[in-house]
Amino acid sequence: MTQKISDSKKIVGVFYKANEYASKNPNFLGCVENALGIRNWLESLGHHYIVTDDKEGPDCELEKHIPDLHVLISTPFHPAYVTAERIKKAKNLQLLLTAGIGSDHIDLQAAAAAGLTVAEVTGSNVVSVAEDELMRILILMRNFVPGYNQVVNGEWNVAGIAYRAYDLEGKTVGTVGAGRIGKLLLQRLKPFGCNLLYHDRLQMGPEMEKETGAKYVESLDEMLPKCDVVVVNTPLTEKTRGMFNKEMIGKMKKGVLIVNNARGAIMDRQAVVEAVESGHIGGYSGDVWDPQPAPKDHPWRYMPNQAMTPHISGTTIDAQLRYAAGTKDMLEKYFKGEDFPAQNYIVKDGELAPQYSLQDSSPLPVTEKMSEYKASLTNKPCVGKMNGKSEDKPLPSSLALETEKPEGEKATVEVEYIESENLNDVEDADAVLKSVLAGLDSKDWVSVCDALNNVRRLSIFHKDAMLHMLEKVIPLVVKSLKNPRSAVCKTACMTSADIFCAYNDHITDLLDSLLTQLLLKSSQDKRFVCESADKALTSMTSYVSPTLLLPKLQPCLKNRNPRIRAKASLCFSRSVPRLGVEGIKEYGIDELVQAAASQLSDQLPESREAARTVLLELQTVYEKAHPLIKPDTASSSPEEEHNPEAEPITWEIFCQSKLSALSAQAVLRVTNVVAVTTRDGLVTTGSSSSSQL
Numbered sequence: 001m002t003q004k005i006s007d008s009k010k011i012v013g014v015f016y017k018a019n020e021y022a023s024k025n026p027n028f029l030g031c032v033e034n035a036l037g038i039r040n041w042l043e044s045l046g047h048h049y050i051v052t053d054d055k056e057g058p059d060c061e062l063e064k065h066i067p068d069l070h071v072l073i074s075t076p077f078h079p080a081y082v083t084a085e086r087i088k089k090a091k092n093l094q095l096l097l098t099a100g101i102g103s104d105h106i107d108l109q110a111a112a113a114a115g116l117t118v119a120e121v122t123g124s125n126v127v128s129v130a131e132d133e134l135m136r137i138l139i140l141m142r143n144f145v146p147g148y149n150q151v152v153n154g155e156w157n158v159a160g161i162a163y164r165a166y167d168l169e170g171k172t173v174g175t176v177g178a179g180r181i182g183k184l185l186l187q188r189l190k191p192f193g194c195n196l197l198y199h200d201r202l203q204m205g206p207e208m209e210k211e212t213g214a215k216y217v218e219s220l221d222e223m224l225p226k227c228d229v230v231v232v233n234t235p236l237t238e239k240t241r242g243m244f245n246k247e248m249i250g251k252m253k254k255g256v257l258i259v260n261n262a263r264g265a266i267m268d269r270q271a272v273v274e275a276v277e278s279g280h281i282g283g284y285s286g287d288v289w290d291p292q293p294a295p296k297d298h299p300w301r302y303m304p305n306q307a308m309t310p311h312i313s314g315t316t317i318d319a320q321l322r323y324a325a326g327t328k329d330m331l332e333k334y335f336k337g338e339d340f341p342a343q344n345y346i347v348k349d350g351e352l353a354p355q356y357s358l359q360d361s362s363p364l365p366v367t368e369k370m371s372e373y374k375a376s377l378t379n380k381p382c383v384g385k386m387n388g389k390s391e392d393k394p395l396p397s398s399l400a401l402e403t404e405k406p407e408g409e410k411a412t413v414e415v416e417y418i419e420s421e422n423l424n425d426v427e428d429a430d431a432v433l434k435s436v437l438a439g440l441d442s443k444d445w446v447s448v449c450d451a452l453n454n455v456r457r458l459s460i461f462h463k464d465a466m467l468h469m470l471e472k473v474i475p476l477v478v479k480s481l482k483n484p485r486s487a488v489c490k491t492a493c494m495t496s497a498d499i500f501c502a503y504n505d506h507i508t509d510l511l512d513s514l515l516t517q518l519l520l521k522s523s524q525d526k527r528f529v530c531e532s533a534d535k536a537l538t539s540m541t542s543y544v545s546p547t548l549l550l551p552k553l554q555p556c557l558k559n560r561n562p563r564i565r566a567k568a569s570l571c572f573s574r575s576v577p578r579l580g581v582e583g584i585k586e587y588g589i590d591e592l593v594q595a596a597a598s599q600l601s602d603q604l605p606e607s608r609e610a611a612r613t614v615l616l617e618l619q620t621v622y623e624k625a626h627p628l629i630k631p632d633t634a635s636s637s638p639e640e641e642h643n644p645e646a647e648p649i650t651w652e653i654f655c656q657s658k659l660s661a662l663s664a665q666a667v668l669r670v671t672n673v674v675a676v677t678t679r680d681g682l683v684t685t686g687s688s689s690s691s692q693l
């Protein structure tokens, strides 16, 4: 979407109505009445903004605007169903925005065919949903709902609840789909001591598997019979629609508990009812229905052992603030003719995002297949070269990298990626030093991979000899990071990691472009490239001194791309503790607190989490060092300097003096000092840091 869009647009928002609740909380933005908080802004730009909850039937309010609207915003909580028929009628329609996650209320194939853009606020409510799922698992496991009903109905019957209430500890929980929500759920489940499994079209990286302790099960058929609890976390696509039918449910353990906050239509409605009634499903909970709002006679309302709610998990006030901000951001970009963050697109330029596409491929392997690679190159056994061995050494049978094909036929090449500790020294260092730059600049991607691996070997075994060449080597490594071939990118990421390890502060002047590319690669590429880029960033934060690195990272915290901000935040949170108490003091605690505070309201949970980590670290350092570290304002007060009895400057006062009132409140909430907002918007006081000093 590059064309300049400057004229007045008709924008229609379809949200749920809040009636008497609309004015109860100023941050309740996701309703008709508050219209995402963007009315004044849109109207000040000359756009026409219509908001309604009336979305069904030929005479509804939405239908009236279909012929001439340009942009339609909707939420999954009260979805405006955008059928092929509506798309056909919508002659001016250009953009469909989902304020939230999940755009299955739109006929995506029809939208793609009509050249429309569909985008959502990816990541905006994933924490909200993961927390809610955890709650539902516990509610089902402990048989909570009948207990609550007894209390409301004036009854008391412990046995009626206890006979089917269990501990979560020791149970097997499997998530079908381990994307953003699935991973957050696994992280939250880890402390409960469950046996965690996951099935996804993509296996997650070894670091995340280690962190969550979850095991990948490639086949759903294999995972389902093992689970005491099944949680659904995939989008609704042509592949997942009706996925849990009678046969699939039959594969689950008798008494299985199911939590589904993903989409109602992933389940076969009647199969669920029958399995719950027969006891095959021991309990079913979720907030998603098909259709929405659920009609009064929807059978899930009346089946036993259910803990259903309306669609609420992703529309907490915190989530609303995030998806309202994300929607505004995309509208702003649309008006300027700029691209959205890549991960937000569901349909772009006539194409569906991979997981929605019928052509979506199976899991990405650890090695990358290059099926288009010409046989003319196949007499170069690249594993032998990559491993520093002579080219004609027979390949180990498990690592057959190339298939012998007659001349001219296409063959498959798999590239092996060698961990640093398994790399061998080069045979002739001088010769390799002379040829390595030409190799890095070669047009033949296999030669580039070879050269990159030689750079890795030289940095490990001949560090000093390559030092003077870094000025030329690093720009070529950056060039390789931009290479469209994933194999080259991944090898370049591995090379970067080894360079950081060997040369640490020697490359600071060359760091900027390497850092930018690695942040980009770690946030938007094939998963196996992202993982390598992540490792390179970890190597960078481990070896490059934080005083040199932090000034380079700080601007990246403000990058327009939220995924890049998230990765930069993570690096920032790893680098700050490496400064140590004295280093933090020298660097300027004010600056670090301000940088971290700005990330607390970021769109992505990863950025917010990293900011929390940094702020807790800074609070500890501040309190340890105090009164060694005083804010500038404190030392500038002569009265205080001369008064040994002066009150110590607490973390709380420090934050209030350095940050805006709102920012200080957010920081103090995170660092557990004051200002815990209750459900009614009242502010209560938590522990005060002054008491700790």
Ligand SMILES: NC(=O)c1ccc[n+]([C@@H]2O[C@H](COP(=O)([O-])OP(=O)(O)OC[C@H]3O[C@@H](n4cnc5c(N)ncnc54)[C@H](O)[C@@H]3O)[C@@H](O)[C@H]2O)c1
Pocket (backbone or CB within 6 Å): 100, 101, 102, 103, 123, 125, 126, 129, 176, 177, 178, 179, 180, 181, 182, 199, 200, 201, 202, 233, 234, 235, 236, 237, 239, 240, 261, 262, 263, 287, 288, 311, 312, 313, 314, 315, 355
């Ligand atoms: N109830 C709510 O309020 C609410 C809020 C947000 C999202 N959601 C739903 O949750 C879904 C997941 O959200 P997310 O942010 O985690 O999305 P995500 O894209 O980060 O993760 C989805 C995961 O599902 C996997 N997947 C897709 N198709 C699959 C298939 N056929 N088989 C196995 N795995 C498959 C993907 O590989 C990916 O890892 C959304 O699409 C939406 O429908 C509900």
